[in-house]
Amino acid sequence: MSTPAIKLTELRKSFGAVEAVAGIDLEIADGEFFSMLGPSGSGKTTVLRMIAGFELPTGGTVELSGRDVTRLAPFERDVNTVFQDYALFPHMSVVENVEYGLKVRRVPRRERRERARSALSSVRLEGFESRKPSEMSGGQRQRVALARALVNRPKVLLLDEPLGALDLKLREQMQVELKQIQRDVGITFVFVTHDQDEALTMSDRVAVFDAGRIAQVGTPEAVYEQPATSFVAGFVGTSNLLIGSVAEALLGKKGTFSVRPEKISFAEAGIPGTVAEVIYAGPVTRYVVDLDAGARLTVVEQNQRTGTAALAELRGKPVHLTWLEEHVIEIPSSKENADAL
Amino acid sequence: MTVTTKGGGRQAASFLHRHPKLRLAGLLSAPVLWLVVAYLGALAVLLISAFWSVNTFTGDLVKVFTVENFRTLFTEQVYRNVALRSVGVAAAVTAICVVLAVPMAFFMAKVASPKYRHWLVIAILTPLWASYLVKAYAWRVLLANGGPVDWLLGGPGNGPGYGLFAVILVLSYLWLPYMILPIYAGLERLPDSMLEASADLGARAGRTFRAIVLPILVPSIFAGSIFTFSLSLGDFITVQIVGGKTQLIGNVVYANIGAANNLPFAAALATVPVAIMVVYLIAVRRSGALEEL
Numbered sequence: 001m002s003t004p005a006i007k008l009t010e011l012r013k014s015f016g017a018v019e020a021v022a023g024i025d026l027e028i029a030d031g032e033f034f035s036m037l038g039p040s041g042s043g044k045t046t047v048l049r050m051i052a053g054f055e056l057p058t059g060g061t062v063e064l065s066g067r068d069v070t071r072l073a074p075f076e077r078d079v080n081t082v083f084q085d086y087a088l089f090p091h092m093s094v095v096e097n098v099e100y101g102l103k104v105r106r107v108p109r110r111e112r113r114e115r116a117r118s119a120l121s122s123v124r125l126e127g128f129e130s131r132k133p134s135e136m137s138g139g140q141r142q143r144v145a146l147a148r149a150l151v152n153r154p155k156v157l158l159l160d161e162p163l164g165a166l167d168l169k170l171r172e173q174m175q176v177e178l179k180q181i182q183r184d185v186g187i188t189f190v191f192v193t194h195d196q197d198e199a200l201t202m203s204d205r206v207a208v209f210d211a212g213r214i215a216q217v218g219t220p221e222a223v224y225e226q227p228a229t230s231f232v233a234g235f236v237g238t239s240n241l242l243i244g245s246v247a248e249a250l251l252g253k254k255g256t257f258s259v260r261p262e263k264i265s266f267a268e269a270g271i272p273g274t275v276a277e278v279i280y281a282g283p284v285t286r287y288v289v290d291l292d293a294g295a296r297l298t299v300v301e302q303n304q305r306t307g308t309a310a311l312a313e314l315r316g317k318p319v320h321l322t323w324l325e326e327h328v329i330e331i332p333s334s335k336e337n338a339d340a341l
Numbered sequence: 342m343t344v345t346t347k348g349g350g351r352q353a354a355s356f357l358h359r360h361p362k363l364r365l366a367g368l369l370s371a372p373v374l375w376l377v378v379a380y381l382g383a384l385a386v387l388l389i390s391a392f393w394s395v396n397t398f399t400g401d402l403v404k405v406f407t408v409e410n411f412r413t414l415f416t417e418q419v420y421r422n423v424a425l426r427s428v429g430v431a432a433a434v435t436a437i438c439v440v441l442a443v444p445m446a447f448f449m450a451k452v453a454s455p456k457y458r459h460w461l462v463i464a465i466l467t468p469l470w471a472s473y474l475v476k477a478y479a480w481r482v483l484l485a486n487g488g489p490v491d492w493l494l495g496g497p498g499n500g501p502g503y504g505l506f507a508v509i510l511v512l513s514y515l516w517l518p519y520m521i522l523p524i525y526a527g528l529e530r531l532p533d534s535m536l537e538a539s540a541d542l543g544a545r546a547g548r549t550f551r552a553i554v555l556p557i558l559v560p561s562i563f564a565g566s567i568f569t570f571s572l573s574l575g576d577f578i579t580v581q582i583v584g585g586k587t588q589l590i591g592n593v594v595y596a597n598i599g600a601a602n603n604l605p606f607a608a609a610l611a612t613v614p615v616a617i618m619v620v621y622l623i624a625v626r627r628s629g630a631l632e633e634l
Contacts, residue, residue, distance in 0.1 A: 054537050074540040087538035091556045101542035152542065
């Protein structure tokens with residue numbers, strides 16, 4: 001493999017007594033769409049800010065394309081950022097916002113205009129050049145922020161929860177568009193999010209953050225199908241853990257296991273339990289089932305039954321569950337897992 | 342629970358709830374009375390009396406309409422000089438306050454840790470709690486011939502002494518907090534991410550300051566300047582205390598009320614700063630400064 005676009009070594013950051021990032025080693029390949037996923041306070045945004053240069057690490061190094069930039073200022077790094085609040089300059093028009101980086105770098109006026117226009121058209125904002133940011137919707141501002149960063153053709157684009165402020169429909173649309181734009185321009189994207197769907201949908205690889213460390217790095221499939229810790233199993237999807245005596249009774253094995261809710265189905269015979277709750281959610285229906293053996297599992301089924309009234313009648317009824325043996329995920333036991341339980 | 346408190350107060354409250362106009366009247370009648378009678382009334386009297394005159398023999402008011410006062414004002418060179426000098430002093434004070442306030446406010450809002458921010462605001466406000474006269478006289482002592490300022494500059498006569506420069510210096514000192522506070526408020530509303538975005542796009546601190554911070558701060562600076570400019574324009578005490586022979590509109594008005602006993606002419610003179618301020622407010626209104634007050 002060639003030199004990674006980003007290489008983090010033993011990266012640490014403390015704010016007073018609080019250790020926000022507790023030693024991170026990570027390599028992100030050139031042209032990759034890489035997501036950093038984790039709950040708020042897990043250190044993912046701090047890592048992003050250290051790559052951008054807004055925070056100085058307490059320890060460790062940041063390398064961009066093999067160059068150590070750990071102590072360099074933001075304006076000395078070949079990265080650009082899309083901020084969570086977009087941070088558009090309110091006194092400048094859209095095209096002035098997009099041109100700003102080029103103007104600072106003394107790109108001649110003609111070329112500046114041309115590149116700004118083509119960046120705006122790549123985010124489908126032709127004709128908005130002379131508007132002020134305050135005259136645009138959230139989704140449009142988001143695109144301006146994207147164009148303003150992309151126009152500089154950075155090696156790496158950092159995105160700090162850029163879709164967080166958008167409504168669901170727009171967010172799903174932007175997920176697809178972002179992915180397309182990334183494929184078109186071929187720039188490395190580092191995308192910070194707390195939304196697991198977003199991370200799984202868009203990324204080539206995902207790093208799951210837990211309390212200032214990376215719990216797992218892998219493809220979306222690997223993170224979802226083979227979670228490395230019970231934290232990952234719980235944060236990425238619904239975990240349905242089978243532990244200790246329950247695992248022994250049902251699977252005949254000791255340890256920690258997980259079965260994803262969509263991999264479980266109802267059957268005439270199988271593992272007995274009682275329906276504790278039925279949750280109607282449009283395209284799917286979620287059932288919470290108390291197993292006679294002691295665990296509580298969530299089951300997700302395509303919505304093919306009729307009516308919420310019929311569903312409500314299922315509450316309290318005895319049922320049987322089955323799943324395929326290959327869908328049982330064994331979660332490697334570690335001290336951390338033992339703590340989490 | 343409110344249900345338990347029955348009685349007259351509750352009945353009155355529910356009566357008012359059903360009659361919103363009565364509610365509004367109760368809220369506003371006292372302040373409106375104050376505004377119309379005491380505030381606008383006084384201004385009206387000022388304007389009207391500017392068109393009266395004084396009998397030069399008896400010193401009595403002659404309540405007959407005449408534009409004589411304004412004719413004197415516009416034709417006599419000395420009054421034009423006084424007006425121009427006053428505007429110059431107000432402009433200089435405003436400029437000095439901006440130059441001092443912007444870095445101070447930037448430090449308070451963006452550099453100092455949030456823990457100390459409130460203490461810094463209090464530190465800026467405390468001079469306003471001390472009497473204006475005390476502060477002006479303190480400067481009189483400082484600037485006296487052979488006083489501390491002279492001594493700091495190497496001996497008697499080396500300091501600026503009393504005069505125009507002293508007036509500008511002391512007024513800048515007095516009104517500085519009125520400039521710092523709106524700029525501080527403007528900077529507090531400026532998100533840090535805006536500064537980070539500028540650095541991220543390749544700009545060094547100086548560029549970020551000129552291209553991003555300053556343009557966004559313009560309305561706040563104008564808001565502060567409304568205070569420093571108008572307060573300087575109307576001042577007559579500082580001029581008397583440290584101004585030496587300097588004549589500004591304020592103390593010429595004062596002299597006409599006292600020594601010259603020409604109230605109508607004083608009123609006519611007093612309309613000059615009012616007119617200047619109206620022009621100034623109209624000029625800065627377009628920048629959005631009035632929303633920053």
